Amino acid sequence: MMKKANIVLGGLLLLASLAGSAQGKFYTKTGRISFFSSTPLEDIDAINRSVVGVLDTKTGDLQFAALMKGFEFRKALMQEHFNADYAESTKYPKAEFKGQITNNGEINYTTNGSFAAKVKGKLTIHGVTRDIETSGTITVKDGKLTLASTFNVLVADYNITIEKLYRDNIAKTIKVTVDCTLSPL
Amino acid sequence: MSIPFSLKLTAAVVIVFVILLIIAILRKRKRYILPLTALVILGILFGIWKGLREYNRTNEDLSHVKADVKISTTELIHDYEANDSLANQNYLGKVIEINGNIKKVERDEKGFYTVVLGDTVTHSSVRCAMDTVHNADAAVLRAGSSTILRGACTGFNKDEMGLGSDVILNRCAIIIKKD
Numbered sequence: 001m002m003k004k005a006n007i008v009l010g011g012l013l014l015l016a017s018l019a020g021s022a023q024g025k026f027y028t029k030t031g032r033i034s035f036f037s038s039t040p041l042e043d044i045d046a047i048n049r050s051v052v053g054v055l056d057t058k059t060g061d062l063q064f065a066a067l068m069k070g071f072e073f074r075k076a077l078m079q080e081h082f083n084a085d086y087a088e089s090t091k092y093p094k095a096e097f098k099g100q101i102t103n104n105g106e107i108n109y110t111t112n113g114s115f116a117a118k119v120k121g122k123l124t125i126h127g128v129t130r131d132i133e134t135s136g137t138i139t140v141k142d143g144k145l146t147l148a149s150t151f152n153v154l155v156a157d158y159n160i161t162i163e164k165l166y167r168d169n170i171a172k173t174i175k176v177t178v179d180c181t182l183s184p185l
Numbered sequence: 186m187s188i189p190f191s192l193k194l195t196a197a198v199v200i201v202f203v204i205l206l207i208i209a210i211l212r213k214r215k216r217y218i219l220p221l222t223a224l225v226i227l228g229i230l231f232g233i234w235k236g237l238r239e240y241n242r243t244n245e246d247l248s249h250v251k252a253d254v255k256i257s258t259t260e261l262i263h264d265y266e267a268n269d270s271l272a273n274q275n276y277l278g279k280v281i282e283i284n285g286n287i288k289k290v291e292r293d294e295k296g297f298y299t300v301v302l303g304d305t306v307t308h309s310s311v312r313c314a315m316d317t318v319h320n321a322d323a324a325v326l327r328a329g330s331s332t333i334l335r336g337a338c339t340g341f342n343k344d345e346m347g348l349g350s351d352v353i354l355n356r357c358a359i360i361i362k363k364d
Contacts, residue, residue: 025347027346027348029299029312029342029348029351030291030293030297030299030314032295049293049297049314050299050312050314050339050353050355052342052346052348052351053346054346054347054348063345063346065342065345065346067339067340067341067342067353068339068340069277069278069337069338069339069340069355070314070339070340070353070355072244072355072356073244074243075240075241075242075243076242076243076244076245077239077240077242079244083278089277089278090273090277090278093273093277093340093341094340094342181293181294185347185348
């Protein structure tokens with residue numbers, strides 16, 4: 001009786017460890033997120049190449065984190081402005097997204113191809129969390145997944161205020177582009 | 186965001202000259218008017234040149250910049266894991282010169298290099314995203330050897346996703362290669 005119980009327990013533990021193992025999870029630590037602001041006066045763009053991201057292909061759970069100081073601008077002055085005045089990167093060092101791929105069942109992660117993905121979740125920037133919904137594509141190629149999406153973010157939604165002096169230089173809506181290639185964990 | 190000191194000083198000097206010029210005009214001191222006008226114009230031109238230079242300034246190559254902090258990989262990871270907000274006060278945005286063992290050298294699909302420092306026992310690392318001008322230096326680095334790098338600290342990614350925790354350095358330059 002004891003032996004049977006042990007075997008069952010052992011089997012359960014094995015199953016639990018298999019389920020708990022990272023099977024089905026994909027990750028990156030070199031994901032890219034860029035943003036673009038366009039006004040008649042000037043265009044501003046910045047890119048972060050050290051974005052961390054995890055996708056659980058079984059559940060569709062998706063998570064990204066980007067350090068604000070990791071956004072690089074063409075001009076150093078803009079970068080300093082962004083960190084000191086707008087993103088307040090010392091106070092709010094990280095931007096995060098936590099959400100799900102809502103049509104996860106329609107994506108075949110095992111064969112090469114490109115799939116339309118719908119994403120829903122919570123985006124935290126500048127200490128403010130907001131619900132967002134967007135779409136993108138997931139490209140499966142040789143066991144790696146490339147996630148691509150573009151969406152707009154309203155600067156005012158995240159309590160970021162732009163002084164009058166620069167109001168014509170910075171757009172009210174910022175275009176955010178995600179381009180991350182995830183490898184199996 | 187503050188205006189650079191040199192620009193403030195230029196503006197102050199120009200304002201003083203403008204005031205002197207106005208006084209000279211009002212008191213009809215003709216011999217001062219021309220030199221003061223020239224000084225005001227020169228001051229304004231200098232201000233414009235300085236301003237444009239500041240506006241177009243690009244991020245510096247950190248191989249030429251003096252480090253704010255010199256530290257080992259183990260120590261930096263330890264400080265962040267012990268108290269990340271305190272560590273941010275000491276390291277965030279600073280130029281860090283770091284020495285340590287190379288865990289691996291990663292090249293992403295777009296050709297950007299990241300040198301991962303740390304020991305092979307723990308999951309924690311210091312991830313050094315290379316400045317593209319130093320890509321060639323990173324390409325020859327091998328896992329298992331040690332190195333000294335200089336980069337700007339952009340913060341800490343706690344192990345919230347099961348990927349291990351990482352301190353991130355950006356715009357890195359290799360200072361010394363060791364075997």
